[in-house]
Amino acid sequence: GAVVSQHPSRVICKSGTSVKIECRSLDFQATTMFWYRQFPKQSLMLMATSNEGSKATYEQGVEKDKFLINHASLTLSTLTVTSAHPEDSSFYICSATEGGGWGNSPLHFGNGTRLTVT
Amino acid sequence: QKEVEQNSGPLSVPEGAIASLNCTYSDRGSQSFFWYRQYSGKSPELIMSIYSNGDKEDGRFTAQLNKASQYVSLLIRDSQPSDSATYLCAVNRAQAGTALIFGKGTTLSVSS
Numbered sequence: 001g002a003v004v005s006q007h008p009s010r011v012i013c014k015s016g017t018s019v020k021i022e023c024r025s026l027d028f029q030a031t032t033m034f035w036y037r038q039f040p041k042q043s044l045m046l047m048a049t050s051n052e053g054s055k056a057t058y059e060q061g062v063e064k065d066k067f068l069i070n071h072a073s074l075t076l077s078t079l080t081v082t083s084a085h086p087e088d089s090s091f092y093i094c095s096a097t098e099g100g101g102w103g104n105s106p107l108h109f110g111n112g113t114r115l116t117v118t
Numbered sequence: 119q120k121e122v123e124q125n126s127g128p129l130s131v132p133e134g135a136i137a138s139l140n141c142t143y144s145d146r147g148s149q150s151f152f153w154y155r156q157y158s159g160k161s162p163e164l165i166m167s168i169y170s171n172g173d174k175e176d177g178r179f180t181a182q183l184n185k186a187s188q189y190v191s192l193l194i195r196d197s198q199p200s201d202s203a204t205y206l207c208a209v210n211r212a213q214a215g216t217a218l219i220f221g222k223g224t225t226l227s228v229s230s
Contacts (some may be wrong), residue, residue: 006161034217043206043222044162093161095218106152107208107218109161 002028004096006110013084014118021079021113023094029074030096034107035067038091050077084117091115121145122209124221133230137194141207141221144188150210151183152218153192155203162206166192197228 003026013019023033032051036044048069049057056069068080077096081088091114095107122143131137139153150169154162168174168181168190180193190209194201204223211217 036220044220046217046219049217091159106164106167109163112161114159 002096002098002108004030004094004108004110006094006113008113009111010114010116012116012118015085016083018080018082019084019115021081021092021094021115023077023079023096023110025075025096025108028096028098030077030098031074033071033077033094033096035069035077035079036093036095038093038112044093047079081115084115086117089115089117120221121211121219122207122221124205124207124224126222127225128227129224130227130229131197133197133199133228135197135228137197137201137226137228139192139194139205139207139224139226141190141192142188143190143207143209143219145209145211146185146188148209148211151181151190152208153179153181153190154206154208154220156206156223157203165205194226197226199228199230202226202228 005024007022035047037047038044046059047062050069050071052071052074058064071077091112093112094110097107124141153166155165156162166179166181168183171183174181178195182191204225206223207221208218211219
């Protein structure tokens with residue numbers, strides 16, 4: 001089955017520093033990847049849609065200058081949380097789909113990154 | 119109105135019983151519907167997908183879709199303690215390609 005690898009699984013950083021999270025599709029090409037964020041006991045909130053070779057599309061309320069997304073190849077997307085603050089502490093999950101179109105292919109999720117900003 | 123709504127629960131059922139999870143969505147143009155299971159601290163894993171009205175069965179799981187009522191459900195037969203988790207309903211956003219919008223999830227607890 002389709003495998004999405006996300007790294008690191010857990011990171012602790014100091015307030016004001018930047019953190020980069022990598023998401024790789026290991027056995028398929030992902031034209032589109034999605035980044036979600038999940039706070040405790042909340043649902044997954046879509047942050048942005050990442051398309052290979054083009055600028056990411058951010059959801060309303062998500063600061064594009066704070067959450068930098070780069071999708072440089074068909075198998076790799078990165079999310080950089082810049083100038084992190086304690087309120088950015090959350091569970092960040094990337095996902096990718098094998099097919100395009102209107103969502104008939106399910107999303108495959110990475111294992112998530114638990115970010116803690118102290 | 120929230121795009122995808124679920125009763126947060128917890129829903130408690132005894133082992134061997136049928137667990138019924140419900141979900142409603144607001145975007146009439148949605149075309150694809152998914153149920154994911156999420157254990158605490160883990161990422162979601164796909165259980166079922168359904169695209170047309172009616173029932174779809176896979177082992178102990180049955181997904182039901184009624185587009186006219188904008189309603190999708192998941193039935194779990196012969197519930198096991200290992201089924202205890204949060205179940206997320208996800209719907210594709212019709213105008214945004216393949217992005218999925220998730221409900222808050224329903225926490226299921228199966229007691230032995």
